[in-house]
Amino acid sequence: MFNVIKFVEREKGGCLIRSNNVNDRIKSILGISIPSVEKLKREMREQERETLEKQNELIQLQKKLDQEKQDKEDAAIRTTLQLRSSRTRSSSSSSSSSVTAASNSTLTIFMPVAKSSRKRGHFGRPPIILTENQNENVR
Numbered sequence: 001m002f003n004v005i006k007f008v009e010r011e012k013g014g015c016l017i018r019s020n021n022v023n024d025r026i027k028s029i030l031g032i033s034i035p036s037v038e039k040l041k042r043e044m045r046e047q048e049r050e051t052l053e054k055q056n057e058l059i060q061l062q063k064k065l066d067q068e069k070q071d072k073e074d075a076a077i078r079t080t081l082q083l084r085s086s087r088t089r090s091s092s093s094s095s096s097s098s099v100t101a102a103s104n105s106t107l108t109i110f111m112p113v114a115k116s117s118r119k120r121g122h123f124g125r126p127p128i129i130l131t132e133n134q135n136e137n138v139r
Contacts, residue, residue, distance in 0.1 A: 002030040 007029045011015055017025045026037045130138065 004029050 023037050027034055
């Protein structure tokens with residue numbers, strides 16, 4: 001670090017070593033020999049290449065995980081569509097054709113719709129009978 005500080009201070013008045021002579025500048029800045037500069041540059045390139053390879057591996061792994069997640073979601077949607085199509089075979093043909101069209105070419109996501117209640121009246125309990133006074137109080 002001291003060598004770097006000394007070099008920069010010496011260059012206050014002007015450039016000591018031309019900027020296109022990279023190896024000599026590094027040699028002067030670090031205070032090491034040219035073979036050491038070349039060795040450092042080789043190590044730096046190897047380290048950069050290894051870092052790039054690791055980044056590429058991580059990207060490939062992330063793509064693989066994303067694809068597996070998408071495949072699971074698609075399988076769940078296909079299963080849902082198959083279950084719905086088996087239920088709708090006995091019902092009207094219009095709803096059956098929309099499920100079949102969706103499962104043929106493009107995958108369409110259907111939102112589940114609640115069925116209407118089939119309960120009629122008071123199933124399982126006797127009706128509530130109010131007195132005249134109670135009927136008047138009910139609004």
